[in-house]
Amino acid sequence: MNEASALYPALPELILAGGAMVLLMIGAFGGERATSPMLSYAIALLVVAGLAIAAMPDERVALFNGSFVVDGFAKFLKILAVLGSIGTLWMSGDFLADPDRRKFEYSVLILLATAGMFVLISAGDLIALYLGFELMSLSLYVVAAFDRDNVQSTEAGLKYFVLGALSSGMLLYGASLIYGFTGTVKFAGIAQEAANGGIGLIIGLVLLFAGLCFKVSAVPFHMWTPDVYQGAPTPITAFFASAPKVAAIAAFVRVSFSAFPAIAAQWQQIIIFVAIASMALGAFAAIGQRNIKRLMAYSSIGHMGYALIGLAAATGEGVQGVLVYMAIYVAMTLGTFACIVSMRRNDKPFEEITDLSGLARTNPAQAFVLSMLLFSLAGIPPLAGFFAKFYVFLAAVKAGLFTLAVLGVLASVVGAYYYLLIVKIMYFDEPAPAFDPMGNALRSIVAVTGLFVILFFAYPGPLVEAAAVAAKSLF
Amino acid sequence: MAGIPLSHGLLVAVVLFALGLVGVLARRNLVFMLMSIEIMLNAAGLAFIAGGARWAQPDGQIMFILVLTLAAAEVSVGLALILALYHRLETLDADAADKLKG
């Protein structure tokens, strides 16, 4: 009894892992008919897990001899990740309704990926980090290629797999070097030894970062992103863009601050380089894109660059900025992708930007909300995206990184071009044929995220303060 | 046991890792690429073992067992994906899968 209650902090992970097993059984016996109810079960499980997280105390609790840490930071990011997963499943109804794709494994894989993210977010040592990383990645490789009859989806899955396996190999090798030079896999232990780790430790750190950068698709580890985003089924792309990014950023921040505070000067340089490169590439490479999913891939590369600015500041305020950024980013991404998922005519998906032309006349409400989301992605005040950028830039300036902040502002100016271009196409071009009517699920996501993005400015307090509390638990 | 210093173990690991890396970059056959990645994982595992021996701790070996199992899982996913692509493109050439670009 005592031992069971000691496991309480890991309850959300247990719910997801156990639930996924049960669903797998139900699917094995129920077959295709189970697909659609299983979507609801999976959402219910995620909601329960989310509630369990919300009920956790803010104090730091370490389980399994320090491998698994639950604190305010983990709580904040797990809730974000679970929201991303719920949003994904919520908008997957239409995709799974197609007879060729009525596979129950979909929901199970998303549950397992989410469980992996939870472990990754709560990792307190290199073993848990790698375990969570792989559990998340393996599920993601499979869902990327989920649309088996579609050659693009298969290609996307394969590319993601090959590069992902390579990057996780690098991460693992980095971890082995860190272990070899410090003699411990615990973050707290590494923090004590890091100061005299020498060059071997730094190489290990860089390789570890390379694996994490790959997952957050930071330049120059971003190459998979556009291809996979474009090739994967759209709800899956929404998933890639939201929850795993949260988990990877969480691991990034936690490793940086709890394992390597002693060599902050070194990793700060890497993050600055990566952040600048990501912002620039996200801005410039997106300009000429025609496929909106590909465009969103570059957009998310750019956004990860901005989020990393907060990490580069290497201060508590910086972490707070990262957390606020990720929360707003998840909302904007889910809303935008819900709009992209709804781009269907006669049950066929359309993905070109020009398919949106004249949307303001065929569906003014959707055009309005999508414009708000795009303005927000561009960081135009007073929408939420502006505040996201504001907090990271503020942290950078306070940390003395003026150049980084200025470059960030410049990149967001260039980036604004392609968001505004879509708005222009929606409002001023000749209307293309109307899309199929939006389902209620998509409509609710678009409405909720749209309201969040528009009204955030009036009452930013709760989110910002929650992020501050979460950030404090790392220091 | 104590005869092998850490540096030797790490050196072998580096060589293995580099071999795997070059394999990924140079081979066009997807199955060989997969095998090269496995070599990289094993290099990391070897480094963990060497580290565990150096610090006289079980952590390195635990990690190695974990790596083995996860590598097996990874191979199964990888082979399934390669098979799926082979059904579509009828080739194992990695460069043939380049429809998504730009």
Place this chain on the structure above:
Amino acid sequence: MLALLWLTPALPLLGFVILFATAGRLPASAVAAVGVGSVGLSAVIALIITASFLTTPPEGDFYRQVLWRWIAIGSFNPEVAFRLDPLSLVMMLVITFVGFLIHLYSSEFMAGDEGYSRFFASMNLFVAAMLILVLADDLLLLYAGWEGVGLCSYLLIGFWYRDPANGAAARKAFIVTRIGDTAMVVGLILLFTRLGTLAIPELMERAPQAWPAGSATATAAAALLLGGALGKSAQIPLQTWLPDAMAGPTPVSALIHAATMVTAGVYLIARTHVLFELAPAIQLAVAAIGAATLLLAAFSALNQHDFKRILAYSTISQIGYMFLALGAGAWTAAIFHFMTHAFFKALLFLAAGAVMMCIGDEHDIFRMGGLWRRLPLAFASFLIGAASLAALPLVTAGFYSKDMILWGAWTSGRGGPALWAAGLIGALVTAIYIFRAVFVVFFGEMQIAARSRYGWRIAVPLGVLSVLALGGGFVETPAALGHVEAFSRLLEAVLPTQREVAAAPATQATVMAIASFAALAGVFIAYLVYLRRVRAATILDTSAVQRLHRFWLAGWGFDWLYDRVLVRPFLWFAQLNRDDAVDAVYDGVAFSSRVSHAYLSRTQTGRVRWYAGWLVAGSLAAIAIAVFA
């Protein structure tokens, strides 16, 4: 009961949200119910709050309601908070109550318009923004309301957007007031950087401690805030937008461009009066601008043909009186005149709207005439409004408020008699121009077919406002006439009372008698010239007078002047500067963006081995950075 305060702006805001979200899909009756009902409820709540405030005044004579902390960045942590004190109480009552009457009137006046729902959405948003403006405890929140009312003003002036002229009028209003708003923003930043807060009570407490009277910073801050007030309240030199703003529907002119929004500048100055007292030069400028504006606009009003433009210039002129009072330090008088002006000017606009509705939307007063038999209600209410505006003695509200201003000017000490004389001449001209309108529109020969066709929703607001335009002044009467001081007692807690000048009641009575005489004389002159057409009136047809007439008709040529001095040189320069170096910079940015896109896009080859190569290269680069950093 005071805790209900947040509902007063929240209800109209909710009405706006409902109307905006349904986007015209509601039936007209539902739109009217939401649009009018939300403001009506808000007025009821305002009444309840007032009753509670007056019977059991809260400690310190103010009530502060913090809704939430907006944002916290270092020392900058403004709260979204409302402050109810006698000043904001008066403003809130007038806004909700007059606002409700005008909404009720509009529900009939705008019936059948295709933008019915859009109209009420904007009107509700306006009321919400205006209430936020006057209730704000913080200059930042005040500024949010300030911009909100500006937006609604823009939307409603251009309400009939299919006519490009209306769009141009809306743009003009927006751009001209923007000049003032920019000054105001700079003022806010100055105040924040120097005093470290934007909360009004703290500002008013810290300013006298930080700055001696007449110091440069205080003067600059007051001048910048005055800039904002001039734009919003259409005072010289930013007055040119208001006559054109009459392009909007008449209820809009009544609510926004007469009763409430244009007096926001008066409110702002009264609210920050401590700053203006620290800057005597600026306060004198306020008085001088007010005096100049009231004269200039009155003479322009005397020469207009368009019914609504007469009232527009009249509004500019009456706000000039309020500025005169503010500048003279007669703070209470300014707010008193704001209140009575809201009553009688809204009444005048609504009556004029009712008249024009019944004669097929004719605006030219010289094509009307003899309408009093056909439209007795509109006539009676317009006459009452005109009497109140002309400040006919004893029975009208306008008399008491204008008298208070004139007496305040007389005793102000700084150029008192000159300001008083300006006000007196203004009073004479005011009586002439408004009774010119009365005689030309309602008397003389019938020139146009009129059909009385307004229902109770138009009649009731006219009736209620008529009562207020007559009786609203009895809350404050001069010493010689009963000496009621209810209004100034109420405002005592917020606005300093004027220094008592040792003047005999006899002097006050004399001054008052002269003003009364001016008003009556004005009516008589209007009667002689425009109704009896006495022989002397032929002087109006001489060429010199005609030229003056055209000059005044065009509002003293300000539009002409601004067009030549500002607009054309700017356009000319912009034309000249079409392909300048700055442009080339942006073209260069666009070009280099395209080029870098082309290169970056080429790196994305689609080949997985190439991507793997980048991973490796990136890691090596990162190692190099980390090792050599």
